[in-house]
Amino acid sequence: MKTEELKNLLSEENKNSYLFEKMLSFYGNNSSCLAQQKTRIHALLKKISGAVNNKNIFLVHAPGRTNLIGEHTDYNGYPVMPMAINRDILVCASVLEKSVINISNIDEEFAARSFSIDENIQPYAGGDWGNYVKAAIAGLLPLVREKNGRAIGFNAVYSGIIPPAGGLSSSSAMVVASALTFLRANNVEIAKIELAEILARAERFVGTEGGGMDQAISLVGEKDKAVKIDFFPLRAVPLALPKNYEIVICNSLVRAPKTEAAMLEYNRRPVECRLAAALIAKSLENFSGHRIATQRLVDVDQRKIDIDGESYKKAVTEALNPPVLSAEQMWEKLALSQNNLNEKYLRLKSGKLFVPPADGFKVGLRYEHVLSEAHRVEQAAQALQRGDVAEFGKLMNASHESCRSNYEISTPELDKLVEIARDHGAIGARLTGAGFGGCTVNLVPQNDVDAFIQGVIKDYYQDYLPAARPDIQFNKKDLGSIIFSSSAVAGAEVMEE
Numbered sequence: 265m266k267t268e269e270l271k272n273l274l275s276e277e278n279k280n281s282y283l284f285e286k287m288l289s290f291y292g293n294n295s296s297c298l299a300q301q302k303t304r305i306h307a308l309l310k311k312i313s314g315a316v317n318n319k320n321i322f323l324v325h326a327p328g329r330t331n332l333i334g335e336h337t338d339y340n341g342y343p344v345m346p347m348a349i350n351r352d353i354l355v356c357a358s359v360l361e362k363s364v365i366n367i368s369n370i371d372e373e374f375a376a377r378s379f380s381i382d383e384n385i386q387p388y389a390g391g392d393w394g395n396y397v398k399a400a401i402a403g404l405l406p407l408v409r410e411k412n413g414r415a416i417g418f419n420a421v422y423s424g425i426i427p428p429a430g431g432l433s434s435s436s437a438m439v440v441a442s443a444l445t446f447l448r449a450n451n452v453e454i455a456k457i458e459l460a461e462i463l464a465r466a467e468r469f470v471g472t473e474g475g476g477m478d479q480a481i482s483l484v485g486e487k488d489k490a491v492k493i494d495f496f497p498l499r500a501v502p503l504a505l506p507k508n509y510e511i512v513i514c515n516s517l518v519r520a521p522k523t524e525a526a527m528l529e530y531n532r533r534p535v536e537c538r539l540a541a542a543l544i545a546k547s548l549e550n551f552s553g554h555r556i557a558t559q560r561l562v563d564v565d566q567r568k569i570d571i572d573g574e575s576y577k578k579a580v581t582e583a584l585n586p587p588v589l590s591a592e593q594m595w596e597k598l599a600l601s602q603n604n605l606n607e608k609y610l611r612l613k614s615g616k617l618f619v620p621p622a623d624g625f626k627v628g629l630r631y632e633h634v635l636s637e638a639h640r641v642e643q644a645a646q647a648l649q650r651g652d653v654a655e656f657g658k659l660m661n662a663s664h665e666s667c668r669s670n671y672e673i674s675t676p677e678l679d680k681l682v683e684i685a686r687d688h689g690a691i692g693a694r695l696t697g698a699g700f701g702g703c704t705v706n707l708v709p710q711n712d713v714d715a716f717i718q719g720v721i722k723d724y725y726q727d728y729l730p731a732a733r734p735d736i737q738f739n740k741k742d743l744g745s746i747i748f749s750s751s752a753v754a755g756a757e758v759m760e761e
C-alpha cells in the first residue's frame with residue numbers, strides 16, 4: 265500500500281476500515297489512546313516516506329506484556345499467566361530487493377542502523393537496540409532460506425511506547441515486531457506458536473537466558489484475556505479476565521535493563537535452577553536405581569518420576585541439603601570435575617561462563633519459589649475460571665512474597681509500591697517480569713481505579729521516591745506512562761487487509 269492510501273484509512277471517513285478495527289483490538293476502545301496512535305502512525309508515515317519514496321509499505325504491531333502470575337517459572341518448564349498490554353512497538357516498513365536491513369527510530373536516541381543479512385550476523389555493542397532486530401533476523405534466517413532459497417531485507421521505521429527497562433518486555437516486542445517484518449518481506453508464513461518457540465531461542469543472541477513467555481504472549485495475546493502458557497511444547501489457553509476490574513501497571517522507576525548488572529542477576533536464577541534439578545535427579549537416581557535425564561526442574565517433578573511419594577520427598581530433601589552450596593560443594597555433590605560442572609551447568613547459551621556467586625548457589629530457596637509459584641499459576645487459572653477475584657488477588661500477593669523472599673528478585677522500591685497499592689485498594693499487587701526493578705501489576709476494582717492512581721501518585725511518586733531515591737528523577741508530565749491501566753489486547757500482527 266502507498267503511504268497516501270494508509271493515511272486515508274486513518275481519516276474520519278474510514279472509521280469502519282480494517283485499520284480502525286485492528287487499532288481497537290490493539291489499543292482498546294479509548295478515544296484519547298486511539299488519537300495518540302493515529303498521531304504515531306502519521307509520524308511513522310512521514311519518516312518512512314522520505315526514505316522509500318512512497319513505495320509499498322506495511323505496518324506491524326507487537327505489544328509488550330505484564331505477567332499476572334508465574335514468575336521465573338517458564339525456563340523451568342512450568343506455566344506462566346501474562347496478558348498483552350496496550351503499549352507496543354509499531355513498525356512501518358517497505359521491502360528491499362536486496363539482503364540488507366535498514367532501520368531507524370522515531371526516538372532519535374536510537375541511532376539508525378544498517379546491516380547485511382548473512383549467516384554470521386554479529387551483535388552490536390551490548391545495549392544497542394539494533395541487537396533485538398539482529399536477534400530476530402539471525403533466528404529466522406535458516407527458515408526463510410529453507411523456504412525461499414534466499415532472504416531479502418527491508419527498510420523500517422520503529423516507534424516504541426513500552427517503557428524500556430521496565431519489565432514489560434519492550435525487548436521481546438522489538439524482536440517479535442522485527443520477526444514479523446522480516447517474514448512479511450519474504451512472504452513466509454508460520455504459525456504463531458511455532459514462531460514463538462523460534463524467537464524464544466533467537467533472543468538469546470543478546471545474552472539473556474530467558475524462557476519463552478515474553479515472545480509468546482506478544483504473539484498470542486488476546487483481547488480481554490489473560491493467557492496461561494505452558495512450555496516444552498508451547499501451549500496457550502486464553503482465560504477471561506474478571507469484569508469490573510482493571511489491571512494497573514506502576515513503574516517503580518528503578519531501571520532493570522537486561523544488559524547490565526540485572527542481566528547477571530537474572531542469569532544466576534536459571535543456573536541455580538538447573539543445578540537444583542541436577543541435584544534432585546542425582547538423589548532420585550540413588551533412591552530409584554534408574555537414570556533420570558534432566559534439563560530443567562519440571563523433569564524431576566513428582567508427576568514425572570516413577571517412585572513412591574515418601575521416597576520422592578526424602579530424595580528431594582536430601583538433594584537440597586544444604587540449601588546453599590559453594591562451587592566446590594557442588595562438584596562434590598554432583599560427582600563432577602570443576603570443568604564438567606562448568607560445561608554442563610555454568611556455560612550460558614551465549615557461550616559465556618557464569619561465575620559462581622560469592623554467596624553460593626541458593627538451590628533450596630530457588631526450588632521453593634519455582635514449585636510454589638507453579639502451583640499458584642494452576643490455582644490462579646482455576647480462580648479465573650470460577651470468577652473468584654479475591655482468591656486471584658491473594659495468589660498475586662503470595663507470588664510477590666515468594667519472589668521477594670525465596671527468589672530474591674524484588675527491591676525495596678517494588679516492595680514499597682506493592683504495599684502502597686494494597687493500601688489504596690488493590691485486590692492483588694506484585695512485581696511483574698524479571699524483577700530487580702521495573703514495574704508492579706495490580707488488580708483494582710474498576711470503580712476505584714482513579715482513586716487508586718491518585719493515592720499511589722501521592723504516596724509513592726510524591727512522598728516515598730524523592731526521599732528514598734533522590735537519584736531517580738522523573739518528569740511529572742510523564743506520569744501517564746509511569747502509572748496506567750491497560751486492558752488485555754490482541755497479539756502481534758502485520759496490519760494488512
Ligand code: GLA
Pocket residue numbers: 331334335336337338339474475476477478697698699
Ligand atoms: C524475563 C524473561 C522471561 C521470564 C521472566 C520472569 O522477562 O524474558 O522469559 O523468565 O523474566 O518470569
